[in-house]
Amino acid sequence: MATIDQQQNLGRFGELVLANRELHDQLRATANEADFVALAVQLGAEHGCEFAATVVQAAINEKRRAWLERWL
Amino acid sequence: MRIYWRDGRPMVDWGQLGTRRFTDPFFAQTIHPCVRHPADLLFRHQTLLDELGEIAGSPPGLRPTGFIFHMSRCGSTLMSQMLAAAPENIVLSEAAPMDDVLRAHFRDPGATEERRVQWLQWLVGVLARRRHPAEKNVFIKFDSWHVMFLPLIQRAFPDVPWIFLYREPLEVMASAQKQLGGQMIPGVLEPALFGWDPVAVGRMQLYEYAARVLGKLCEAALTRAQAGQGKLVNYHQLPATIWPALMKYWNVEFSTDENARMLNAAQLNAKNPVLPFEPDSQAKRDSTSPEMRQLTQQWLAGVYQQLEAQRSVTGFA
Numbered sequence: 001m002a003t004i005d006q007q008q009n010l011g012r013f014g015e016l017v018l019a020n021r022e023l024h025d026q027l028r029a030t031a032n033e034a035d036f037v038a039l040a041v042q043l044g045a046e047h048g049c050e051f052a053a054t055v056v057q058a059a060i061n062e063k064r065r066a067w068l069e070r071w072l
Numbered sequence: 073m074r075i076y077w078r079d080g081r082p083m084v085d086w087g088q089l090g091t092r093r094f095t096d097p098f099f100a101q102t103i104h105p106c107v108r109h110p111a112d113l114l115f116r117h118q119t120l121l122d123e124l125g126e127i128a129g130s131p132p133g134l135r136p137t138g139f140i141f142h143m144s145r146c147g148s149t150l151m152s153q154m155l156a157a158a159p160e161n162i163v164l165s166e167a168a169p170m171d172d173v174l175r176a177h178f179r180d181p182g183a184t185e186e187r188r189v190q191w192l193q194w195l196v197g198v199l200a201r202r203r204h205p206a207e208k209n210v211f212i213k214f215d216s217w218h219v220m221f222l223p224l225i226q227r228a229f230p231d232v233p234w235i236f237l238y239r240e241p242l243e244v245m246a247s248a249q250k251q252l253g254g255q256m257i258p259g260v261l262e263p264a265l266f267g268w269d270p271v272a273v274g275r276m277q278l279y280e281y282a283a284r285v286l287g288k289l290c291e292a293a294l295t296r297a298q299a300g301q302g303k304l305v306n307y308h309q310l311p312a313t314i315w316p317a318l319m320k321y322w323n324v325e326f327s328t329d330e331n332a333r334m335l336n337a338a339q340l341n342a343k344n345p346v347l348p349f350e351p352d353s354q355a356k357r358d359s360t361s362p363e364m365r366q367l368t369q370q371w372l373a374g375v376y377q378q379l380e381a382q383r384s385v386t387g388f389a
Contacts, residue, residue, distance in 0.1 A: 017115045027111040036110045056114075063113050067074065 128197030146239035236293035241372035
């Protein structure tokens with residue numbers, strides 16, 4: 001699947017997470033970033049949103065960069 | 073919370089603050105842990121800034137109690153940390169979203185003064201929400217350069233009593249010599265904020281720029297104080313001698329315990345509260361270079377004298 005499609009799927013999954021506190025809490029309970037990425041991929045697939053771990057990791061890096069950029 | 077522009081439109085990036093109070097020396101220090109976990113970083117609500125009005129009203133935030141403006145390096149963080157020591161107080165200290173709104177017109181021609189006034193009201197409405205039962209007062213310590221926006225801020229909140237904190241300028245310049253604040257570095261703030269053109273700024277030496285910025289901040293406060301607004305407070309009045317008069321000015325009353333708690337906070341280094349406070353005025357004056365003394369004399373001594381003269385007329389006794 002093309003990266004752009006996976007990014008869109010991650011975006012759709014993000015909307016599901018924001019609308020579903022339980023889903024967010026599950027992801028929030030992960031102990032480290034690697035566990036979080038693995039669980040996001042798994043839960044995404046279970047909810048019909050397929051994306052690879054590399055797409056999640058790239059999104060985290062981009063969000064972190066954007067956040068820090070504002071505060072520097 | 074963070075404000076950013078997407079496709080030319082101002083957006084709000086939300087984070088979950090949970091039960092965390094604003095007790096850190098700066099807003100950013102309280103906010104950063106909210107996005108530490110990747111789940112919080114990756115999955116956050118984004119709304120248009122123009123939608124903030126609806127959000128701000130439900131439930132409405134507390135009305136601001138007092139504003140703190142300052143020239144920087146003059147005890148403003150000490151004051152905000154003292155206030156934050158009382159659970160009754162919400163203290164927003166140099167909150168970046170407010171800076172985003174106040175300076176929005178430099179990046180977005182659609183950010184008229186009217187809209188910025190509205191955005192600021194909404195933003196404060198959201199940030200000043202009561203999240204703990206004890207909270208009933210809201211104090212906002214602005215970034216030092218926000219005194220340049222005093223007329224706009226007063227339009228948004230006309231009845232909120234404000235103070236301007238300042239300090240013997242050689243001591244402030246000594247602090248700048250040790251470590252320059254962002255606002256003292258050319259290019260960080262828009263030259264138009266001080267009525268300068270970029271070419272003129274480009275010709276200024278580093279510490280000359282710092283001294284002239286500090287001078288502009290003091291002049292802006294002086295102008296309003298001479299018009300009978302606000303109160304001027306000198307660093308050397310902090311904290312105990314001025315505290316009762318200041319609380320009366322802000323129309324707040326605290327229990328003996330809370331007053332003691334706030335005054336105890338003054339015993340600590342405001343920016344690094346694990347360390348005790350140590351008076352450093354003499355050491356600061358002794359450490360200044362001849363260049364700093366000359367720049368202070370040229371750009372700051374006059375306005376400092378005027379602030380002192382005005383304070384003797386309209387300041388706290």
